Amino acid sequence: MKPEITVVVSQGPSHDPTKRSREHEIADRLSGRGDLEVLVVPHLNDLRPDGDSLGALRQRTGHLIVFSWLYPRAAHWILDRHRISGQRGTTRLHLDTDGEPSDETSSDPQQEPVERVIDTRTVPTRAIYCIDLRACTSADAVLQEVEHILTETGMRASRSSMAASEGNGSRPWRSIADDIQRRWYPVIDFGRCTNCMECIDFCLFGVYGIDESDTILVEQPDNCRKGCPACSRVCPENAIIFPQHKSPAIAGASSSIDGLKVDLSQLFGKPEPDQHSRQVAQQERDQQLAASANQSSDSSSIAPPSQDAPGRDTSDDTSDGMNDDLDKLINALDQFDL
Amino acid sequence: MSDSLVFMMGQFEATFPTDRQYARNHMWARRQDSAYRFGFSAYAVRLLQDVYFLDWIVDPGTQLQQRQEIGSIESKKAEASLYAPIAGRLSAFNPELLDDPSAINVDTYGIGWLFEIRSPILDPPVGDETSGLMSARQYIAYLDQVWVVTQRTIKGQLA
Structure with missing residues (x-):
C-alpha cells in the first residue's frame, strides 16, 4: 500500500x-x-x-x-x-x-x-x-x-x-543522491504576492516571467545573479524569498531573528547599513549589471546603470571617507555602556 | 616556513608569517604573478575555529569593488559574510575548499588559501588609509588596537 x-x-x-x-x-x-x-x-x-x-x-x-x-x-x-x-x-x-x-x-x-x-x-x-x-x-x-x-x-x-x-x-x-550544484534564485510566496509586477519591472536579468493565467512566476531562476537579492527589497509585500540569503527577513523568516552563532561579518569587512532599501536594491542590481557587462565584453554593450548607482569607475568611492568597521564598533559599543 | 611574528590572543599564539602582507579584514595576501592570493590570517581562524562551509556568491572573472560581499562562511563558532579585501578582478577560488573547507584549519597559510584577485601592486597603507595591504608588523600593531574591541563584540553577542 x-x-x-x-x-x-x-x-x-x-x-x-x-x-x-x-x-x-x-x-x-x-x-x-x-x-x-x-x-x-x-x-x-x-x-x-x-x-x-x-x-x-x-x-x-x-x-x-x-x-x-x-x-x-x-x-x-x-x-x-x-x-x-x-x-x-x-x-x-x-x-x-x-x-x-x-x-x-x-x-x-x-x-x-x-x-x-x-x-x-x-x-x-x-x-x-x-x-x-x-x-x-x-x-x-x-x-x-x-x-x-x-x-x-x-x-x-x-x-x-x-x-x-x-x-x-x-x-x-x-x-536519493542527486547530482547537485549550489543554486541561487528567488521564490515567490504566493500567500503574500499580489501580482503587482514590481519585480518583473525591476529585474534586469530575465528571471521573472508570466504564466498562462497572467500571473508572475520565477521563469528562469538560474538567470539570477548570485548574491543579488535586490528584487526582494522592492517587493511591496515582502513576498520574494531568497532561501540562501543570510538575512533572515530575505531568507523567509516570518519575522526577523538573530543568528544562533556569533556573526563575525563586521570583522571581515561588512559595510554599515546606512541606506534605504530601495537605494540598496538599485545598487545591488546595478553592481550585478556592471559585473555582467564586464564579463560579456570589454566595451559598454549594456546601458549604464541608473541614477547614482555605483558603476564601474567608482572603485575609489568605497574607501572614500570610510571609517574602519572596528572604529565604528567602538563608537557603537561605547553607547551601549558594556 | 620563513619567519613569523606572534600575537597573543589570550593564551593562544597566533602566528603571522612575514613573507606576505595582511588586509584589514584579517586575510593574508601573497603576490602570485599579476594577482594577490588571499587566505584567512591565524587571527581569523582562531575566532572561527572549525570551518564547516564556505560559499561564494560571485563568479571568477567578476570585477570587485573593495568590500563588496563575495560569500559567506560557517564554522563551529560563527557565521559571517565575506567581503573583498581589495578591489580587482577575481581570478580564482581555491577549488579544493568547495567540497571540504577543512584545509583552512589545517594549513591556513598554504593549501587553505581562499581566492585570488588580479590587481596592480598595492602600496602599504599610509596613516589611516584602508585600501592598502599591511606588513606583518603593521598588522600586529593593528591587532593590538582591535583585539579588545573584538572580544567585547563577541562577548556582547553571546550575552
Whole structure:
C-alpha cells in the first residue's frame, strides 16, 4: 500500500557534523516507527527540477513532512515552484523568534482585503508541513511533533499496527543522491504576492516571467545573479524569498531573528547599513549589471546603470571617507555602556 | 616556513608569517604573478575555529569593488559574510575548499588559501588609509588596537 505520509529529510550543504548527525538521527528515529516512509534528499534549495529527488516527491500525493535547513516559508514555496503543492501545515517546532506561519497571510484588518495570488488558485487538500531543522534540537521533540501531525491529519497509525511494527517493522530510510550544484534564485510566496509586477519591472536579468493565467512566476531562476537579492527589497509585500540569503527577513523568516552563532561579518569587512532599501536594491542590481557587462565584453554593450548607482569607475568611492568597521564598533559599543 | 611574528590572543599564539602582507579584514595576501592570493590570517581562524562551509556568491572573472560581499562562511563558532579585501578582478577560488573547507584549519597559510584577485601592486597603507595591504608588523600593531574591541563584540553577542 502506498504510504499516505512521507517524511522528507533534506540535508544541508554544510559539512557540519552536528547537522549531519541531527539529520540522520531524525531519519533513523522516524523510520524506526515503521509506519512512515522516510526519504533523505540533498539540500532542497539546490535540487534540479528534473532530478530524481523532486521526481520522487512529485509522485507522493499524500501528506508531506519536510525537514530542511531552511525557513519553513522558503521550503514550502520552493516545493510549490516545483509543482509540489499543498496546504501549509502549522508546526509547533519553529525557531523561537520565527513567527507562526498562520500570522503571515492575514492582512491588516484596517485595510481593504487584498487579493493574493493564492486566493485565485486551487491548492490540493493534502498538507505539507515544513519544519526548520534548526528548531529540531531534540529528536524526542521531533517524534512528538510528528505524532501530533499524524493525529491532526487523521493519519495516526492504529495502536495495533503500531504494536505490530515494533521489533521487526521498521523500514530503513531511503536516500536519493542527486547530482547537485549550489543554486541561487528567488521564490515567490504566493500567500503574500499580489501580482503587482514590481519585480518583473525591476529585474534586469530575465528571471521573472508570466504564466498562462497572467500571473508572475520565477521563469528562469538560474538567470539570477548570485548574491543579488535586490528584487526582494522592492517587493511591496515582502513576498520574494531568497532561501540562501543570510538575512533572515530575505531568507523567509516570518519575522526577523538573530543568528544562533556569533556573526563575525563586521570583522571581515561588512559595510554599515546606512541606506534605504530601495537605494540598496538599485545598487545591488546595478553592481550585478556592471559585473555582467564586464564579463560579456570589454566595451559598454549594456546601458549604464541608473541614477547614482555605483558603476564601474567608482572603485575609489568605497574607501572614500570610510571609517574602519572596528572604529565604528567602538563608537557603537561605547553607547551601549558594556 | 620563513619567519613569523606572534600575537597573543589570550593564551593562544597566533602566528603571522612575514613573507606576505595582511588586509584589514584579517586575510593574508601573497603576490602570485599579476594577482594577490588571499587566505584567512591565524587571527581569523582562531575566532572561527572549525570551518564547516564556505560559499561564494560571485563568479571568477567578476570585477570587485573593495568590500563588496563575495560569500559567506560557517564554522563551529560563527557565521559571517565575506567581503573583498581589495578591489580587482577575481581570478580564482581555491577549488579544493568547495567540497571540504577543512584545509583552512589545517594549513591556513598554504593549501587553505581562499581566492585570488588580479590587481596592480598595492602600496602599504599610509596613516589611516584602508585600501592598502599591511606588513606583518603593521598588522600586529593593528591587532593590538582591535583585539579588545573584538572580544567585547563577541562577548556582547553571546550575552
